[in-house]
Amino acid sequence: MTTSTTTTRTCPFGPLVVEYDARVLTPRPWTLAQSHWAVEVLSDYDDGARLLELCAGAGHIGLAAAVTAERDLLQVELDPVAAAYAASNARRAGWSEHVEIRVGPLQAALQTGERFRVIVADPPYLRSEAIERWPLDPVRAIDGGLDGLDLVRACLDVAAHHLEPGGCLLLQVAGPSQATQVEKLLATPVLKAGEVRAIDPERAIMRIDHT
Numbered sequence: 108m109t110t111s112t113t114t115t116r117t118c119p120f121g122p123l124v125v126e127y128d129a130r131v132l133t134p135r136p137w138t139l140a141q142s143h144w145a146v147e148v149l150s151d152y153d154d155g156a157r158l159l160e161l162c163a164g165a166g167h168i169g170l171a172a173a174v175t176a177e178r179d180l181l182q183v184e185l186d187p188v189a190a191a192y193a194a195s196n197a198r199r200a201g202w203s204e205h206v207e208i209r210v211g212p213l214q215a216a217l218q219t220g221e222r223f224r225v226i227v228a229d230p231p232y233l234r235s236e237a238i239e240r241w242p243l244d245p246v247r248a249i250d251g252g253l254d255g256l257d258l259v260r261a262c263l264d265v266a267a268h269h270l271e272p273g274g275c276l277l278l279q280v281a282g283p284s285q286a287t288q289v290e291k292l293l294a295t296p297v298l299k300a301g302e303v304r305a306i307d308p309e310r311a312i313m314r315i316d317h318t
């Protein structure tokens with residue numbers, strides 16, 4: 108049997124079974140660590156704070172956190188195919204009534220005054236010259252521009268304007284060395300770099316707090 112790029116595949120991801128196809132980034136099991144961290148942070152708030160996910164792809168990272176912590180979730184994703192999977196994955200998990208999905212660039216997805224306690228973001232973070240190492244991945248999902256940080260900067264801008272004071276962003280980065288680069292980008296006094304959880308030299312999650 109031949110498998111076309113539109114053949115739907117499934118994989119387990121924490122409490123979920125995730126649907127996706129070859130047009131979107133294949134869910135990476137290690138990213139469940141980001142869901143777990145979001146649940147940990149959300150547990151500090153017992154008032155039902157809504158979770159925001161930027162660069163949601165098929166939606167599993169934010170959805171696993173939202174289902175586990177029983178929270179509402181707003182997801183933002185540029186690619187309509189990925190966003191359609193995010194919607195079907197929310198339905199499959201029985202959580203779609205708690206999920207809103209905005210399809211478009213994260214730079215324009217939120218309205219003035221919308222605020223969140225917790226944001227998870229998984230932007231493309233590779234330098235353009237490095238993406239050829241990953242020929243099967245959609246370019247839009249991995250190409251972070253010349254220095255790899257174009258979309259990271261956009262996520263920091265969203266965090267600066269849309270986190271509540273005391274809230275935090277959990278940001279995926281290309282390992283501890285990129286986390287150090289991101290710290291240097293925090294020009295605004297409202298954002299402060301916190302703990303970095305490294306998975307390996309090329310993968311990490313960093314916490315950035317709104318002061």
Ligand SMILES: C[S@@+](CC[C@H](N)C(=O)[O-])C[C@H]1O[C@@H](n2cnc3c(N)ncnc32)[C@H](O)[C@@H]1O
Nearest residue numbers: 132162163164184185186212213229230231248
């Ligand atoms: C690294 S992938 C992560 C996807 C998903 N979180 C996962 O783990 O598979 C980055 C995602 O960001 C999306 N993206 C790229 N540019 C974007 C933008 N300007 N606004 C919103 N999403 C964007 C891509 O389409 C892709 O789905």
